[in-house]
Amino acid sequence: MSENDYDAFAADYDADNExxxxxxxxxxxxxxxxAGEVAGLRVLDAGCGGGAHAAALIARGATVTGIDRSAGLLEIARRRLEGHARLLxxxxxxxxxxxxxxxxxxxxxxVMHYLEDWSLPLLEFNRVLAKGGRLVLSTHHxxxxxPLSGHDNYFETYRFDDTWERGGRTIHMRFWHRPLHAMFDAFKAAGFAIETVSEPEPDPRARTLFPTAYKSLATEPRFLFFSLVKAGDRQPY
Known part of the structure; x- marks a missing residue:
């Protein structure tokens, strides 16, 4: 199985993700x-997977278009969303x-940590956003x-591999690490201003449901979250 072949384990991945x-x-x-209040908004779910985010956005009143490179995950999203989103x-x-x-x-x-180069996707996100539009993005912290990669230079942008266990199988994954300053530089180059940087706590319910994972998520960085706006559309704080 090649790296990041979500079609090969789409059902197992989606069931775990749920x-x-x-x-x-x-x-x-x-x-x-x-994302905040989305009622009446046209939303692009970029890397929509099995449609979990899209379902929540639709329930809150958004009109959603989802895209993904995995046909297997898109089929799961189609079944989940029952025609309530455009999926490509x-x-x-x-x-x-x-x-x-x-x-x-x-x-x-x-989704961004699967990409070596952020230039084109960020420019495209900016292009397809209307005036006043926002990009909400989560990625590997x-x-x-x-530390997971074992690479010796944090300040480089580099590829690293990992393995996941899903459905009793070992899945080979490939990601791209980029330092924090490289993320900020990419946002600016694509015409975005940073509105919010978030390192959130997990949902309190996880303390009882997943005590070991909760302790890890509450004490160590895992993912990093951004709200970005088109530069000139709104003043960041």
Whole structure:
């Protein structure tokens, strides 16, 4: 199995993602909190996976378009969302199949750390956002993935590998570490201003449901969350 082949384990990944501590009780609530009030907004869920974020956004009144490079995960999203979202096969390393200003909000949940180069996807997110639009993004916290990688230089942008256990199988994953300053530089170069940087606590319910994971999430960096606005559209604080 090649690295990051989500089609090969789409069902196992989605089932785990639905209820685990890291996604259901940490990343997803934090991302949705940053997204804020979405009723009436046109939202692009970039890297929508099995549609968990999209379902929550739709329930809150958003009109959602989801894209993913995994046909297997998109099929799960289609079944989950039952026609309530437009779903397309697309790769973030290529231009997006949407017109300028097509969306009010882009949500990119745990997808950017799969990409070596952030330039094109961030420029494309900026392009498809309307005036006043925002990008809400979550990614690996660089203070988490650098110790995991074993690489000797935090300040480099570099590739590293990991393994996951899903459905009784070992899955080979490949990610890109980038230091914090490189993230900030990429946002600025793409025309974004940082509105919020968040390092949230996990949902308190995880303390009882997943005590070991809760302790880890509450004491060590795992993911990093940003709310970004088009530069010139709104003043960041």
């Amino acid at each position: 209820n685990n501590a890291w996604n259901a009780y940490y990343e997803r609530p934090a991302t949705l909190s940053l 096969l697309a790769d973030l390393s290529e231009p997006l199949p949407f017109g300028d200003g097509a969306f009010d909000l882009v949500v990119a949940s745990l 660089p203070f988490m993935d650098h």
